Every structure is written in structure tokens, then in C-alpha cells.
Amino acid sequence: MYIKKELADTLGVELIKYSTGNIVNRLEGRNVVINKIQAYISFMFSGAYKTNIKPNVVVIEELKYKYCGIHTVIKDLDTLEFEEKEIETELISHDGQGVISLELAEKIKQELNSRPNSKN
Numbered sequence: 533m534y535i536k537k538e539l540a541d542t543l544g545v546e547l548i549k550y551s552t553g554n555i556v557n558r559l560e561g562r563n564v565v566i567n568k569i570q571a572y573i574s575f576m577f578s579g580a581y582k583t584n585i586k587p588n589v590v591v592i593e594e595l596k597y598k599y600c601g602i603h604t605v606i607k608d609l610d611t612l613e614f615e616e617k618e619i620e621t622e623l624i625s626h627d628g629q630g631v632i633s634l635e636l637a638e639k640i641k642q643e644l645n646s647r648p649n650s651k652n
Contacts, residue, residue: 544577547576548573548576551572551573551576552569552572552573555569556569556573558612559612562612564604564614581644583640583643583644584643585636585639585640585643595624596622596623596624597622597623598620598621598622598623599620599621599622599623600618600619600620600621601618601619602616602617602618602619603616603617603618603619604616604617605617605619
């Protein structure tokens with residue numbers, strides 16, 4: 533999604549507000565980092581290039597493991613009260629990174645570099 537520069541301070545702020553449940557503004561001034569919020573914002577404003585490549589795809593089960601640790605979590609959304617909590621979660625080794633062959637990567641590179649105004 534592209535936003536005109538002159539709308540970034542209005543429309544851009546509203547998009548972030550609604551896509552994050554306004555948690556960014558509500559936590560302003562606190563020494564807190566909410567996992568994935570910046571990733572969601574970045575994803576929302578990121579772009580993509582379409583290619584005409586039709587690769588053969590093999591899906592490989594990713595390595596999964598359990599992790600247990602102390603995390604600061606929001607106890608109450610209304611008051612934004614936090615608490616320390618031991619959480620056990622199942623993690624995935626690549627978490628959406630995907631796997632690609634060098635040959636396919638080279639095909640994509642060649643196609644994208646052959647377009648006018650493409651970035652290297």
C-alpha cells in the first residue's frame with residue numbers, strides 16, 4: 533500500500549491506530565516493547581513484486597520446539613497493567629522465513645532486475 537506523502541501524518545497514523553488496536557498510542561511513554569507490533573506495521577506498509585515464475589514447490593515440515601520463560605504480559609487492557617508470567621510456547625525454527633533454492637532465487641533476481649526502475 534502506498535500513501536501520498538501529504539497524507540502520511542493523517543491516514544498513515546489512522547491505519548496504524550486501527551491495525552494495532554491503538555495499543556501503540558496507549559503505550560506511548562512506557563518502556564515497553566510489544567512483540568510483532570512493528571512487524572505488523574512494517575508489513576502493512578510494505579510492497580511486493582509479482583513474478584511470472586511458476587516454480588515446483590516442496591513443502592517441508594519445519595522444526596518445532598517448546599520454550600518456557602518469564603515474559604512481561606499485559607494483565608489488563610483497560611488499565612494497561614503488566615505482570616511477569618512464565619509462559620510455555622511452541623516455536624517454529626524458521627517462523628515464516630521459507631526455503632528457496634539458489635536456482636529459483638537467481639530466476640527471481642533476473643526477472644526483477646530486467647524491469648525498468650527496478651532496485652538491485
